[in-house]
Amino acid sequence: MNINLQRWIDRWAGIPLCAAVSAVDAVARRFRKNSDAAPRAIVVILLSEMGSLVLAHEMFARLKQRYPDAPLHALLFGKNREILDLMQVVDPANVHTVDDKSLGGLLSSLWKAIGELRRAHVDVAIDCELFSRISSLLSYASGARIRVGFHRHTQEGLYRGSHINRPVPYNPYHHISAQFLTLARAIDSTAVPKSKLPANLTAATAKPPPHVRLDPSLVPGIEARLSQDFPAIAGKPLVLVYPGGGILPIRAWPLDSYTALCQGLVADGCAVAVIGLKDDQALARQLVANVQAAFPAGPVIDLTGYTRSISELLALFHVARLLVTNDGGPGQFAALTPIWTLMLFGPETPGLYAPLTPQCHSFYSQWPCSPCLTAYNHRSSYCDGDNQCLKVIAPDTVLAKARECLAAP
8 A cells, every 4th residue: 555545544544543442441441450470472563664673683582582481473564574584583373464555455464463363362562663553553452461562652643542551652862673672671661661671671782683594595596697697797796786765765865876876886896786676677777877878888787676585685685795775674684694784864864773783884964854754753754855864975985985895804
């Protein structure tokens, strides 16, 4: 479904539903006995963000360590499942998916997922979404007696009911991975607020996620395909660039800046490959044409739609030396591989979303109106499209850092 339609439904259907559920829960609380029993099963609700799944790795690890007898479940959009399976933090049998391609598919898959969670006797739900109402409703529908999630406190316009009985104030000054850890610790917190916990238990810097184990045939397979399909890049250091902005085009560094960067890399003797989805092909072809205007025989290729799965994309990351990317999923996935990464932030801040790996360098201009995509505006920017926060990041600066990374082991 279109993201704006999702926001519309979440607002106009979500608010009255949250109010109704909260009223029912307020009555039910009068007759419900308090229980200090250990969790029987835990579900993590992280529907929409593939990159956030990578940043939540340490939270999954802490939950398994702290509650070893409670099976861990996950509820997410079906298109995001592959990256979770590759991370191997949840038993595949305990992954419940939602189809967001159409309203009918959404409703039917939600009904199925709720039934699966109830049959699994889930009694703790951790809602990792940033003020989404549908996810808070799902935490209640799962049957969980303990429902953890971000709470607005006194913020206006972020109403999502009072049925989240372990409310955690959202903290825009802490990296999102640390906030996910806080959600996990809030399960048995007795403090007010629930996030008032020792720093070594919640806000410690999360460990980098381990590199994923790919099928042994994937890396040599992608190398062979590249060698056969693009012989011009053979023997040259391969640099990948992701110039697309995905569903949030405001996050994209300008095409002219990518052109200047890629021309500099080709001049240095590198091969450059433009990656992305099939929807990014027009942008990729324009970038390739721009670079080849200066270097007619330059080894720059279009790989949009070339990889058929996340696994193949990660295999490509093993083959390449460097990834230059806008803020988004590819930069987070790169943390699961050995590749060096340069990530360009503007409407978002690396203070919240930088990949958790020492092999990533983030560029951020500290522009006065940045970040403009926040939890408080449901990531809907008020920018007119002139994203100066990214335009002021000079290609020469990025090229210099790229040369450092390419010279590193």
